[in-house]
Amino acid sequence: MPVQRSIFGRPVPAIPPRRMAVLLGTIAVFAVFTLVFTLPNSIPVGPSLGRFTDHKIALPKIPKQLSPSILNPFRQAAHAPPVQKNSTTGEVSWYTNWNWLSPFSSSVTLDENRSLLPPLEERPPIYTYYDHTISKDSDRKDAENKILLTWRRAWWAQGFKPIILSPAEAMNNPLYTELQLHDIEPFIKTELSRWLAWENMGTGMLCNYLLLPMGSYEDPLLTFLRRGEYPVLTRFDKLGSGLFAGSKVDITAAVKQALGNKELKAAKDFISAVVPETFEIEPKHEALAYYDPVTIKDKYGKIADDINEGGTTGMLMLNQLTVAHLHSTWQNLFTKGIAVLKPEAEHMSAMISPAYRLAEFLAQCPESPMPASCPPNRPRCKPCVASTPLKITTPPAYRNTTELYTIGTVPHPYTNALLTSFREDIDVRWIRRESERDPWLTTLTKELLGTGVSGAPRVIKFKQAVASKYGTAHSLWITPEKETPADLDWHFGFAIPRNATDTGKSETPVPGPERRPVQKPDPKDGPVPNPDDEKKEVSLMKRAIEFGTARTPDEEKLRGAIEAWNLADTEAWRFARAFLARSRVERLKWEEEEKKYAGGAGAERGKAEGWGRWFDDR
Structure with missing residues (x-):
């Protein structure tokens, strides 16, 4: 007579041997599939420490064509991502990918020595204008070069691409010929050349090289400017011609309006050469410092005196x-x-x-x-x-x-x-x-x-x-x-x-x-x-x-x-x-x-x- 087994006083139904074999087999198959397809993927691709030990017993070797990692021998071999341009210097190499927060780079690059980095943030261009063709003594040119270098460093650190424009970009503009037909003062002509050079480059910002960003990286204005999208032509209250931002369409329209102004000869600057509605005026710009002549004279008189005399000492100061x-x-x-x-x-x-x-x-x-x-x-x-x-x-x-x-x-x-x-x-x-x-x-x-x-x-x-x-x-x-x-x-x-x-x-x-x-x-x-x-x-x-x-x-x-x-x-x-x-x-x-x-x-x-x-x- 078969033995009747019980748990807590209650009989346990007997399972026929055939069904028991099927049940155990199903569990075994499920366990194997779990180990094969789940466990290897949970281990980061990387070197194995076992090959560096001093043991004498030979370990079984998995053919390399199956997988680049012994930790995941069942994964199919795959080509590594292609080498990107400018992604190597010396023994350091990297691969740019949106998946840069993967814990281990080799899981994506399939290369232990190749790091996974985030995509480079696109730097919006910020332009300034400098006429290097004007004859000046070497000391003055060196002083101006140091000022330009300071301008470039400051804007680069804030995530922008500072670009210095010259008369070459202005002359490359089709509207430059029209500018030569106007009998205007040299100052306003230089100002218009500055805008022609900017219009030739397109969407971006036009900045005086005496205007510098002085604020946190997270400042709302700097964050907005870094996006590189400027829906309207904008200037900034009380900064004069220090900084403009706009799209190429708006810049072109403003330049044509200025060149078509019959009273252009009487204009003091570009802002006065166009109608006020051309610009939207932004009142908040706490992160921008403009060292224009008026500010220098008002706040830093010690420096203004030497600059007005035409010396280079004041510029260096x-x-x-x-x-x-x-x-x-x-x-x-x-x-x-x-x-x-x-x-x-x-x-x-x-x-x-x-x-x-x-x-x-x-x-x-x-x-x-x-x-x-x-x-x-x-x-x-x-x-x-x-x-x-x-x-x-x-x-x-x-x-x-x-x-x-x-x-x-x-x-x-x-x-x-x-x-x-x-x-x-x-x-x-x-x-x-x-x-x-x-x-x-x-x-x-x-x-x-x-x-x-x-x-x-x-x-x-x-x-x-x-x-x-x-x-x-x-x-x-x-x-x-x-x-x-x-x-x-x-x-x-x-x-x-x-x-x-x-x-x-x-x-x-x-x-x-x-x-x-x-x-x-x-x-x-x-x-x-x-x-x-x-x-x-x-x-x-x-x-x-x-x-x-x-x-x-x-x-x-x-x-x-x-x-x-x-x-x-x-x-x-x-x-x-x-x-x-x-x-x-x-x-x-x-x-x-x-x-x-x-x-x-x-x-x-x-x-x-x-x-x-x-x-x-x-």
């Missing part, structure tokens, strides 16, 4: 003043200071030293002919005072605070491992048995995401901090294995000072580094190394840099192992390195193209002062 105002405006935006990130803080002082030195120069007061003055658009600014510089902190974690500027140093996992272990050499055994996974990124994002989060969401948060619109305006991320870029003036929009003023109201000679107020380290920002540890940190950093330039086969094996163990940290390092490299390539390509026009006006001349001298020991 004006350029120095505008640079100082750009810098002080930047400081007023970040009232909580500068955060030089220092995750795993115990032995990271040498690694973040370049970033900290940059923060010191950003925090100090710029040299200015009128240190206590304010920009014309910010009469209630807070002038920089060297006795109370901007605060510099070294927190271990990234803090998403609007009034705090962040400078991050993103190490390669090998660099981070050397410094955290504080030893000259590491091996695969140490990596697998003693080191934690992704320690740098985990510490960096601990305050934002907590501790119970995997590497993938941490990478996404990091990428947003580096490459989002907000992130690029509030942070800078560099890698310690390469020298700090020498062109960071373009990132910030002003010439970063090499010296500091004594006080905000003094006009005495600028003191050297030895007279700068030294900020004492905050104990909350982590330990400060003793002299012996500091020497060893420098030695370890040198070892990490040498490891990154040339590697033996054993070192290559070690590099692969530590990258496979720290997939998130490696992704963060590659992403930050590629993003900074692409920004430089974009600017250099644009600058090389612009050198062909307007006699190369506004270009950096002479030997640039690199960061090497800045970072010499004081």
